[in-house]
Amino acid sequence: MFFKSYFTSILLIGFFLNSSVVTSQRRAKESAKIEDSAPLKTTPKLIVGIVVDQMRYDYLTRFWNHYGDDGFKRLVNEGFNCKNNHFNYAPTSTGPGHASVYTGATPSIHGIIGNNWYDKETDKPVYCAADDSYETVGATTAAGKMSPHRMTVTTITDQLRLHTQMKGKVVAIALKDRGAVLPGGHTANAAYWFLGGGEGKWISSNYYMQNLPKWVVDFNSSKVVEKYKKPWNTIEDITSYEESGPDNNTYEGLYTGESTPTFPHDLPGLWDKNSKYELLKVTPFGNSITTDFAIDAIKGEQLGTDNITDFLAISFSSTDYVGHWFGVNSKEIQDTYIRLDRDLERLLKYLDSKVGAGEYTVFLTADHGAINVPAYLKDQRIPSGYINRAEIQSELGEFIKYKYGSTALIKNYSNNQLFLDHKIIQNLDLNPKEVQETLANELLSYNTFEKVYTAYQMRNNEYTTGIPYIIQNGYNMKRSGDILVVPKPGIIDYSKTGSTHGSAQIYDTHTPLLFYGKGIIPGSTALRTEIPDIAPTIATLLGIAFPNGTTGKPITQVLE
Known part of the structure; x- marks a missing residue:
């Protein structure tokens, strides 16, 4: 009886072990099938890369209750939020920032070591996008003598062009020339930037084209920009702006002709003393003009209208101008971000209607952060100062x-x-x-x-x-x-008013990184991500080669 019971137990154990092995094998096969059935690549009709100039990560959280449901909140709630995203190099400035986002590399590799730098070969200072080999298109000034020739590696936009045999279009737009030239890469179909002064129009370089296309000429000859020559008052009741400091303080700069840095700012009255259209850059209206032009670019260039992926690179530069002028704790910066949220909503809704909801992919990040005004910090007894x-x-x-x-x-x-x-x-x-x-x-x-x-x-x-x-x-x-x-932390080489950036300190390195749309898994992570990770993440999503200087790694949590 004992042997019979023992033998039966052995058989049962063997049965369960065999059953467990079979189940394990079946699950492994099912897992393999799932992995095998995963798409080799994702093919959005359009990639939209958005760089918000001088955006600290905490602008997402600080102004959250003022945002609508279809701008920043849509990107966060329906997309993927990298909460611990950082620049992994210094100097943290506009030229290196845009180059690093799009090359997947750092200045040690791509060569854009500043907005300007001393060139050891020529014994002269150079500008990151300047190129006397080319001429301005759309104006008679030298403002268009630009190209990406100082960037020594390819960008994600270059790789898309190469992968599609130059059939995928790349268009780059920013108020700042460097904010368009560097993201567009070496092979962009077009890059456009805004000429202020008495002009108030979008221009380019004959590196890209010999003449402005008709849709740009039409935009420049329209009255679209003119409508922003108006007083700048807060878009919401200023008393609700509890997330920023007093409107009248000593930490903010003044437009020429103003006696206090307070709302409303009479732009028409300040127009001639502040270089006319140049003044619009230092207001949230510069971002609205950029959005207007980006929407016209989607329509005029027919971006995202076929099955070959196109790329639209947009940089919102006015956030940087306003931050430098008024500081990160100002009512002006809060109003600028609330208005930017509405511009993002307008852009996303246009993409829904023109390209198709679920047919495009967006990433949003910044080119650097910014420090709170050291004079203000010092008054709060926080160690800070000036060089x-x-x-x-x-x-x-x-x-x-x-x-x-x-x-x-x-x-x-x-x-x-x-x-x-x-x-x-x-x-x-x-x-x-x-x-x-x-x-x-x-x-x-x-x-210091x-x-x-x-x-x-x-x-x-x-x-x-x-x-x-x-x-x-x-x-x-x-x-x-x-x-x-x-x-030292809190120490800057700058004026006593307004904010700046450029250091290796965390207030300059911590910036937002959001992914949204086709091929993106909704969610978030507090694990560290770095700016050079963006380009290889998009390359992995598209199934194309990484930019040739890439040092970053794909953020795997983001991708389906």
Whole structure:
């Protein structure tokens, strides 16, 4: 009886084990089938890349209750929100920001190390998008002498063009030339930017075209821009703007002709004293003009009307102008974002009607964040302050003259980088590494600097975390300086009014990243993502090659 019971137990165990194996195998096969049936690629009719210039992540949360359901909230609630998204390099400024979003790389790779920088080969400062080889299209000024030639790698927009045998259209739009030229990449069909002053129209470069297309000419000759020459008052009751500071304070800049930085701002009355149409850039109306033009571009270029994916790159620049002028805690910045939310709603609804709901994919991010006005922080007893550049130059000059007998060792100081004259160093029979270390130690003794690194350190070490990791990703061996300084948190080189950016500190690196639309899984993550992850994520979604300098990784949680 015992043997019979024992034998039966063995059979039962064997049965359950076999059954478990079979079940496990069946589940594995089902899982494989699911994976096999997953789409090789997603084919939206249109990709819309949106960069909001100088957008801190907390602008999403801070002004949330003022947003409507179909702008930022639609992107967050129906899309994917990367809550812990950061720039992984410095300087955090517009040119490098746009280049990094679209190349999937950092300045160490793509070469755009600032908006402007000292060029060691020509011994002159250069602008990131300037190119005297080309002429302006649409105006008689030099404002269109631009191209992406200083960006040394491809963009996601280039890769789309290459993948589709140049059939997929790429159009890039921004008030700022660099906000259009760099996202458009080397192969864009068109890039357009806004000419202010007495012009008030959109222009381009003959890098892209010989003449403006009819739809642009029609836009420029219409009265669309003129309607924004009006007083700027808050779009909602100003007393409801409890998420920002007092309207009248000493931390904000003034338009020329104003006595207080308060609403309403009489734009028609201030027009001539503030360069006419240039004034619109420093108001939320600049974003509305950009939206108007983007909608006309979708229609005029017939974007998203066939099965070959097109790409529209939009940069909203006025948020940066307003932030610089009035600061991140101003009523003006709050009103600008509430109005931008309505412009986004208008854009998304047009995409629904023209391209088709569910037929397009959007990502929204920023090119950098911004610091709260240090003068305001100081009044709140938060450590902060301003760099006295003249004092530092004088003190450093005296040190160099005492140590080496000549101040000619320094060729340039810009973007928190010191460039040395290596010919003079060689003539004085000095060791470049030792000179770098000596000057770095001297600068580190100055009260405003937290950290100082040398080019030798950047070239010979590999940093993986913290500030040195961020500095190294911004260091380009051919273009960057010999000594790189990091101001203390809260310390900036700027005026006493308005906000700025550019540092490796977290208030400049933490920016929003939202994905929405076709091929995107709704959700969110608090895991760290980085700006160079955007381009490979879009490339993976489309099933195309990554930009050729990519260092970022696809954000897998985002994709279906």
